[in-house]
Amino acid sequence: MRTHDDKRPHDGARPHDDLRTYWDARHADHDELASGGHIGLDRSGNEIFYAQRLGTLLTLVGDLSSPAAPLFVLDAGCGKGYFARALARCGHRVDAFDASPTAVEHARAEGGGPRYAVAGLDEWRSPWPYDIVVCVDVLFHVLDDQAWAAGLRNMASLIRVAGRLIVTDEDTADRTTRGDYIVHRPIAAYRAELEPLGLRHTLFRPYGFRENRVGFHVFTRTR
Ligand SMILES: C[S@@+](CC[C@H](N)C(=O)[O-])C[C@H]1O[C@@H](n2cnc3c(N)ncnc32)[C@H](O)[C@@H]1O
Numbered sequence: 618m619r620t621h622d623d624k625r626p627h628d629g630a631r632p633h634d635d636l637r638t639y640w641d642a643r644h645a646d647h648d649e650l651a652s653g654g655h656i657g658l659d660r661s662g663n664e665i666f667y668a669q670r671l672g673t674l675l676t677l678v679g680d681l682s683s684p685a686a687p688l689f690v691l692d693a694g695c696g697k698g699y700f701a702r703a704l705a706r707c708g709h710r711v712d713a714f715d716a717s718p719t720a721v722e723h724a725r726a727e728g729g730g731p732r733y734a735v736a737g738l739d740e741w742r743s744p745w746p747y748d749i750v751v752c753v754d755v756l757f758h759v760l761d762d763q764a765w766a767a768g769l770r771n772m773a774s775l776i777r778v779a780g781r782l783i784v785t786d787e788d789t790a791d792r793t794t795r796g797d798y799i800v801h802r803p804i805a806a807y808r809a810e811l812e813p814l815g816l817r818h819t820l821f822r823p824y825g826f827r828e829n830r831v832g833f834h835v836f837t838r839t840r
Contacts, residue, residue: 738768
């Protein structure tokens, strides 16, 4: 039910500041898997959900691991750092950031190699380009189209030529809103933002987890 101080616009979506508050509170209230995973799953369900996606993500990142020449990887919207830590364990040099200070504090306390920061998708700057930028289950929580596009363009700007941007969303032709904090965008919307920046859509790999329709979209920088 909406109350007098409910700032939601009439389409029912949460406004931007409300979303930041939502994520910070969720990271404070839930364990390290439920806070960034599927809130409707129990602990063992989230263990499977995370482990399956990690396996798929690693097949997309590849099996190179060289201490002398590590891959430079960015985990954008890292939550409490599950994927960032796993990528660091695989020998990659990992930067990771999230808009939630609570999530980043938790991730830092876990250690494990990644360098963490509090930042938004459109805010993170880096003195070096990345081989791979991953952004897992973040973009479809960015409801504002301009913020979504700005975040996507910023991530694209951080990738070296022949590097890859791996983002997650459904593989859909239509825009679909679910509840008050999810909007799935068509692949055409991603391509419209990324192709002019030199990123080509090269692959979609579905999660394949129960009824979940989300998967990894891989974009490769060609110029
Ligand atoms: C579903 S969680 C996924 C977290 C992590 N990628 C994972 O899979 O464990 C979504 C995350 O996106 C973060 N987030 C939402 N909007 C963001 C934005 N504009 N910039 C950076 N992080 C954002 C939230 O704080 C939250 O940690």
